[in-house]
Amino acid sequence: MAKELKLSPSYLLIGSELYIENIVKNFIKNVFCADATSASFGNTSTTATIGASCNLCIECKKVDRKMHHNIIWLEPEAQYTLSDLEPIFKSVVFALEDTKHFFFVISKAQQLSQFCANSLLKLMEEPPRGYHFILTAQTKERILPTILSRCIIQNYNTESNADSVFFKYFNSFNEPDFQGFSQAIQGSKIQESELMSLIDQIYFFWMEKLKILIQENNVDQAILIQNILDLMNKARAENIMPGSGKIFLRNLYMQFIMLLQIP
Numbered sequence: 001m002a003k004e005l006k007l008s009p010s011y012l013l014i015g016s017e018l019y020i021e022n023i024v025k026n027f028i029k030n031v032f033c034a035d036a037t038s039a040s041f042g043n044t045s046t047t048a049t050i051g052a053s054c055n056l057c058i059e060c061k062k063v064d065r066k067m068h069h070n071i072i073w074l075e076p077e078a079q080y081t082l083s084d085l086e087p088i089f090k091s092v093v094f095a096l097e098d099t100k101h102f103f104f105v106i107s108k109a110q111q112l113s114q115f116c117a118n119s120l121l122k123l124m125e126e127p128p129r130g131y132h133f134i135l136t137a138q139t140k141e142r143i144l145p146t147i148l149s150r151c152i153i154q155n156y157n158t159e160s161n162a163d164s165v166f167f168k169y170f171n172s173f174n175e176p177d178f179q180g181f182s183q184a185i186q187g188s189k190i191q192e193s194e195l196m197s198l199i200d201q202i203y204f205f206w207m208e209k210l211k212i213l214i215q216e217n218n219v220d221q222a223i224l225i226q227n228i229l230d231l232m233n234k235a236r237a238e239n240i241m242p243g244s245g246k247i248f249l250r251n252l253y254m255q256f257i258m259l260l261q262i263p
C-alpha cells in the first residue's frame with residue numbers, strides 16, 4: 001500500500017520486552033496495513049499510534065507472526081554474532097521505491113558487541129532509501145554509546161512517570177479501589193501525553209490477556225476484555241483538552257469499573 005511516511009533510519013525503543021514487541025508490531029502494521037492512515041512512535045510524547053491498523057488483513061497477520069517478507073526480526077539467544085547480522089547485509093542492496101519500506105528489528109540490542117555494532121553503524125546512519133532499523137532493549141544502560149548516538153530513542157519505561165501510578169487500577173478484575181484512585185488522582189500532575197502512554201499500556205496488557213483466554217476458550221472473560229479494549233481504543237481516539245487530563249482519567253476509570261460490574 002502506498003503511503004507517504006517520514007520515517008527515521010534508526011529507532012531504539014526502551015521498555016519491557018512484551019510491551020515493546022507490541023509497540024513495534026503495531027508500528028509496522030500501521031505502515032503495511034492498507035486500512036491504517038498513519039504510523040508513528042508519537043512525536044514529543046512516548047506514545048505509539050495504536051488501533052489504526054485493522055489487525056485482520058494478511059499484512060497485519062504476517063506482522064503479528066513476525067513472518068512478513070519486509071521484516072527481518074532478530075532475536076538472539078546470547079550475544080549477537082556477525083552471522084546473526086548477515087541477513088541484514090544480504091537484504092540491503094538497492095534503494096527501495098518511494099513508498100516501500102523494509103524493517104530490521106534488532107531485539108535485545110544490549111547484546112550487540114562493539115564489533116557487531118561497528119559493522120552496523122554506517123548502515124544505521126544512512127541506509128539506502130526505505131530501510132529502517134528498530135532496536136529494542138529493556139534499559140538504556142548497557143547499550144553502546146555509538147548505537148545510542150545514531151538512534152531516535154523512545155523510552156517506554158514508566159517507573160518514574162505518572163502513568164505507572166494509575167496502571168495498577170486498570171489491570172485486574174478485582175474490587176475497584178475508589179479511595180486509592182481518588183487519592184492518587186488528587187496528588188497527580190498527569191500530562192496528556194502520559195495519559196496516552198497509560199492507555200497504550202492498559203491496551204497491550206489486556207490484549208495479551210485476551211490472547212491467552214482465547215487459547216483457553218474462556219469466552220465470558222474474553223468478551224469482557226474485548227469491551228475493555230474497545231473502551232481503551234475509544235479513549236485513545238479522543239482529543240484530550242489541555243488541563244482536562246484528570247477529569248478524563250476519572251471518567252475512564254468509572255467506565256472501566258462499570259464494565260467489570262456487568263454480570
Ligand SMILES: [Zn+2]
Nearest residue numbers: 033054057060
Ligand atoms: Zn491490516
